Amino acid sequence: MANVPEKLNYSKDHEWIKVEGETGTVGITDHAQHALGDVVYVELPKVGDKFEAHEAFGSVESVKAVSELFSPVSGEVIEVNESLQDEPEKVNTDPYGEAWMIRIRVGSAGEVDSLLTSAEYEDYLKAETE
Amino acid sequence: MKSHTPKAAPHVTQNEALIFERSQPGRTGYSLPPLDVDETPLDELVPEEFRRDDELEGLPEVSETDVVRHFTRISTWNYSVDLGMYPLGSCTMKYNSRLNEKVARINGFANLHPLAPDAEAQGALQLLHELQEHLAEITGLPGVSLQPAAGAHGEMTGIMLIRALLDSRDGVAESNSPRRNVMLIPDSAHGTNPASANLSGFKVKTVKSTAEGLTDLEALRALCAEGDIAGLMLTNPNTLGLFERNIKEICGIIHDAGGLVYMDGANMNALVGVARPGDMGVDVIHLNLHKTFSTPHGGGGPGSGPCCCTKELEPFLPTPRVVKDVRGGDETYKLDFNRPQSIGRVKAFHGNFGMAVRALSYILTHGRDGLREATEAAVLNARYIAQGLKDDYDKPFDSPPMHEVVFTDKRQSRKGVHTLDIAKRLIDYGFHPMTIYFPLIVQGAMLIEPTESVGRGELDQFIYAMKQIAREALEDPETVLNAPHTTRIGRLDEAAAARKPVLRWKAEEQVSAA
Numbered sequence: 001m002a003n004v005p006e007k008l009n010y011s012k013d014h015e016w017i018k019v020e021g022e023t024g025t026v027g028i029t030d031h032a033q034h035a036l037g038d039v040v041y042v043e044l045p046k047v048g049d050k051f052e053a054h055e056a057f058g059s060v061e062s063v064k065a066v067s068e069l070f071s072p073v074s075g076e077v078i079e080v081n082e083s084l085q086d087e088p089e090k091v092n093t094d095p096y097g098e099a100w101m102i103r104i105r106v107g108s109a110g111e112v113d114s115l116l117t118s119a120e121y122e123d124y125l126k127a128e129t130e
Numbered sequence: 131m132k133s134h135t136p137k138a139a140p141h142v143t144q145n146e147a148l149i150f151e152r153s154q155p156g157r158t159g160y161s162l163p164p165l166d167v168d169e170t171p172l173d174e175l176v177p178e179e180f181r182r183d184d185e186l187e188g189l190p191e192v193s194e195t196d197v198v199r200h201f202t203r204i205s206t207w208n209y210s211v212d213l214g215m216y217p218l219g220s221c222t223m224k225y226n227s228r229l230n231e232k233v234a235r236i237n238g239f240a241n242l243h244p245l246a247p248d249a250e251a252q253g254a255l256q257l258l259h260e261l262q263e264h265l266a267e268i269t270g271l272p273g274v275s276l277q278p279a280a281g282a283h284g285e286m287t288g289i290m291l292i293r294a295l296l297d298s299r300d301g302v303a304e305s306n307s308p309r310r311n312v313m314l315i316p317d318s319a320h321g322t323n324p325a326s327a328n329l330s331g332f333k334v335k336t337v338k339s340t341a342e343g344l345t346d347l348e349a350l351r352a353l354c355a356e357g358d359i360a361g362l363m364l365t366n367p368n369t370l371g372l373f374e375r376n377i378k379e380i381c382g383i384i385h386d387a388g389g390l391v392y393m394d395g396a397n398m399n400a401l402v403g404v405a406r407p408g409d410m411g412v413d414v415i416h417l418n419l420h421k422t423f424s425t426p427h428g429g430g431g432p433g434s435g436p437c438c439c440t441k442e443l444e445p446f447l448p449t450p451r452v453v454k455d456v457r458g459g460d461e462t463y464k465l466d467f468n469r470p471q472s473i474g475r476v477k478a479f480h481g482n483f484g485m486a487v488r489a490l491s492y493i494l495t496h497g498r499d500g501l502r503e504a505t506e507a508a509v510l511n512a513r514y515i516a517q518g519l520k521d522d523y524d525k526p527f528d529s530p531p532m533h534e535v536v537f538t539d540k541r542q543s544r545k546g547v548h549t550l551d552i553a554k555r556l557i558d559y560g561f562h563p564m565t566i567y568f569p570l571i572v573q574g575a576m577l578i579e580p581t582e583s584v585g586r587g588e589l590d591q592f593i594y595a596m597k598q599i600a601r602e603a604l605e606d607p608e609t610v611l612n613a614p615h616t617t618r619i620g621r622l623d624e625a626a627a628a629r630k631p632v633l634r635w636k637a638e639e640q641v642s643a644a
Contacts, residue, residue, distance in 0.1 A: 035573065037550075038625030063624045064550075064567040066321075088629060 002031035002125060005096055009112055010121035011072035013054070016096065017115065024073060024106045028060065030095050031125055036062040039091040042084040044101055049077045053111050057102065060091065073111040075104035145618055146203045148635055149190045159194035188637055207618070209562050210429075215584050215592055219534045219565035219577025220320070220369060222399045222421035223428075229495060230424065230488035239487050244479040248464045255463035258452045258480060261490045265438055268493075268501070269395075269415055270408025273444030275451070276436045276486055277477040281396060282322040284416025284435025285363070287448065289313065289330050290473045291414055291439055292361045292390045294446040298471065310388065314353055314362040316345050318370055318569045323363045323394060332360055339571060343370040343527040350383055359389035366407070367397045369569040371512065371531035371577070381411025390414065390443075398422040399581065400509055400533035403502030414439040423489035434485035445471040452480070507582035508533040511589060515578055518593035522600035526572055534579035536572055547603040547610050549574040554621060555602070555613035559595035 008016040014032035018025045033039065041061040051057045051071040058069040080102050084090060090099040106112060116124060172181070192200075209216070216223035234240065242254055262274040278284035296302075302309045313332035315323045317339055324334045335356075338349045345364065353359075362384045366374045374380065381391045393407050393415040399422045401407070407415050419434035420427040427433070439447065449472040450465040480486075496504060509532050516525065516535040524540035539549040553563035553576070565577040580589060602609050614620060 038628075040625060040628035061628075063628060065570055067570075089625070 002029065002034060003096070004029070004031075004118045004122050004125075006118045008096070008118060009072070009115040010118065010124075011054075011070065011115055012124060013070040013072070015070060015072045017072045017112065019106060019112050022105055023078070024075060024104050024112070025100045026057075026072060026102050026104060027095055027100045028069065028091065029121075033092050033095045033099075036060065036067060036091075037064045038062055039088045042088050042091060042101065044080045044084065045077050047077050047080060051075065051077070051104075053107075060088075069101065071104070072115055073104070074107035076107075077102050078105050079103035146200065146207075149192060149197070149200050150188070150635060150637065152192055152196055152200060153190040155191055157191045157193050157196070159192065159197065211583070214560060214562070215580060215588050216562040217564045217578045217580050217592065218562065219371070219536070219579040220396060220568065221427060221565065222396075222418070222533075222579060222581055223562075224399070224421075224424050224581040225583040226424055226426050226488075227492070227495070230491045233491045234484045234487040236487075239484070244483075248462075252463055254480075254483065255452055255465070257490055258483075258486055259454055259463055261486050261493070262436075262452065264490070264493045265417060265436055268402055268406070269398075269417070269438040270406030271412070271415060271438035272408075272441055273439040273447050274436060275447045275476075275481075276434070277448045277475070277481040278416065278435040278437055279477050279482055280420075280431075280433035281394075281416060281418045281435045282326055283433075283476065284418075284437050285322060285326040285392070285394060286330060287435075287437045287473070287476050288392045288414040288416050288439070289326060289332065289361065289363070290476075291437070291443045291446045292392060293330060293332075294471070294473050295390065295443055296360055298446075308358070310358050310360040312353075312356070312358045313360055314350070314384075314389075316364060316368065317571050318343070318368050319363065319365060320369060320394060320396060323365075327363065333358075337362075339368075339370075342529065343368070343372045344376065345374055345380060347376060347379065347383070350380065354383055354387035354389075357387075359384065359387040361389040361392055361413075363392045363394060364412075365394040365397055366410075367400045367532040367534075369397075369577070370527060370536050370572070371397075371400075371534040371579075372527060372529055373400070373532050377410045377412075385411070396421060397533065400505060402505050403498065404505050408438075408440070414443055419485050419489040424492045425485040425488040432482045432485065434482045434489070436481075445469065446473050448473060448476045504582045505533075508580075511580040511582060511584060512578070514586075514589050515580060515593060518589070519596055519600075522597050523576070533581075534577055536569070537576045537578070538572055539574035539576070542600065542603040542610075543574060545603055545607045547607050549576055551610045551613065552576065552596075552599055552603070555599045555610045556595060557614040558616045559591075559598070561592060561595060 008018050010016050010029065014029045016027055016029050039060055039062050044058045051074060053074045054070050056068040057071045059066050060069055081100050084099060211223050211225055238253055242251060248255060258276055262276065265274050266272045278287045296310050297304065311333050312335055313327040314335050314337050315327065316337045327334050335353055337353060338346045340346045366377055368374055384391050390413040391411060393412040395415045395417040398417055402422060414437065416435045416437050419425045420431050425434060449469040450467045451469060453464060453466045455462045455464055512531050512533050512535050516531050519537060523537040525537055539552060542552065549566045553566045556563050567575055568577055569575055599610060612621060
């Protein structure tokens with residue numbers, strides 16, 4: 001069963017977000033990295049780029065396919081995890097830690113509340129795999 | 131005292147070094163006669179700045195026999211349609227007939243200069259014209275351009291026609307905005323569709339598929355209601371191998387929204403001689419001669435992706451067009467450059483002409499009935515596999531497939547065996563693997579397209595192999611997980627190869643590694 005940490009919020013596109021004050025840290029879930037297989041390339045936006053909720057902010061390439069990354073909430077990118085350029089494998093080994101992808105200034109707190117809790121995301125995964 | 135049997139060193143035919151590694155100093159494949167003129171110093175002939183001073187270091191020094199054996203050995207490693215079934219879904223890897231190759235090598239076709247005046251190229255122009263007529267008949271779309279060099283090129287040409295017609299109809303200049311700019315693409319589409327649309331300046335919106343695997347009409351209507359619809363890019367049968375049976379209604383919805391329908395003809399092998407896109411309401415389609423019409427696919431082909439369109443789109447087709455001139459009982463063919471509304475050239479000369487020769491040969495040798503029978507056999511073969519494997523593999527869609535069938539690894543993945551492992555194991559059974567992990571909307575997809583080129587015996591062998599693998603996945607998963615076992619090289623580390631690619635061989639690295 002995929003690892004789903006409690007303190008994060010989740011989107012149905014399998015991204016997680018950790019909100020601290022106005023800043024949200026975004027990455028993909030353990031379930032997502034598992035489904036993708038070995039990640040070989042991560043394409044991320046530039047600092048200052050703005051995204052709507054559910055808008056594609058980048059892409060992740062695995063040995064199977066290229067998949068888009070969707071921003072769980074709207075906001076402006078304030079930091080990008082450059083280390084994934086050289087070590088995309090971190091997405092497989094530490095999706096909730098070292099492989100965070102972007103930090104954004106969260107546009108609206110309401111959008112965060114409408115995301116899934118860890119318990120809801122686990123139920124969602126269960127329903128999806130059945 | 132140790133007793134041991136001396137182990138034979140592997141013979142060179144069991145593996146083959148790079149030709150650089152075969153090099154031996156001083157070995158050559160020629161011997162020159164003594165010079166019978168005065169030797170001219172090199173610096174008198176070539177100025178110094180144009181000369182390299184590294185003595186061509188590192189080039190292999192080999193004899194003619196070395197070269198011939200090296201490449202002959204390597205050539206035997208290839209898997210091809212001449213060797214066995216090649217069930218790559220969506221690729222239509224059918225037999226490429228010897229006759230096609232023979233006619234493409236006829237001197238007048240093979241050695242005709244592309245700039246020869248029309249009067250000296252009548253045979254070639256007639257061939258292009260006849261092929262256009264046949265493709266128009268097969269698709270039900272009268273305007274044909276043979277210029278596009280491959281599928282995605284044909285796609286792009288097709289939607290450039292749509293752009294040109296919309297702008298002309300709506301009275302919008304190229305620099306103006308807003309223009310109708312939304313291209314709808316189903317989530318099951320080939321990746322080239324959104325790529326072509328993006329490259330042509332359209333904004334892509336994705337249409338969801340239903341649980342049945344077909345285009346969701348409600349979702350389509352909702353997207354059309356958002357406005358700005360330039361068109362829809364639809365593959366039919368779609369990439370799940372399912373016929374979009376609502377195609378007329380789909381075309382109606384798009385036309386009512388003021389857009390045009392582009393059909394990706396990658397899967398025409400399920401329709402030729404049976405159903406025509408033009409009759410379904412499609413405005414423009416590309417064909418893959420290297421799929422449906424049996425010209426070589428892969429290995430540099432080259433490809434050919436003709437574009438067929440309605441009368442309304444015809445004025446915008448690439449220039450020049452090949453046209454027939456009938457004057458007083460005389461038929462001549464010429465290139466028509468006077469096409470003021472044309473989107474322009476999309477390829478030098480006349481596209482990949484050799485492929486046009488092969489495709490016409492395919493059409494004429496089959497004839498009307500033969501083309502229909504090929505289609506029927508392609509669909510029957512896919513359905514035979516669908517039926518043969520449904521008890522062993524998860525089949526995500528109930529409806530009978532057309533020319534290709536999709537299965538998943540759902541049952542096998544419970545034992546940790548995934549699609550990639552099944553594909554690798556299939557190599558041990560002597561088959562080229564099927565297409566894997568596509569379409570993207572099916573998790574662990576295996577897309578199998580046998581084509582009409584295989585008979586029942588080979589289909590049964592394939593089904594047997596797949597059934598064996600399903601059993602191994604249950605009883606002995608390690609065998610599947612470590613496959614292939616019978617190849618010269620075993621399972622490759624594809625992730626490492628993509629993350630840290632070694633792009634060229636370097637002598638110095640070999641030395642330091644040794």
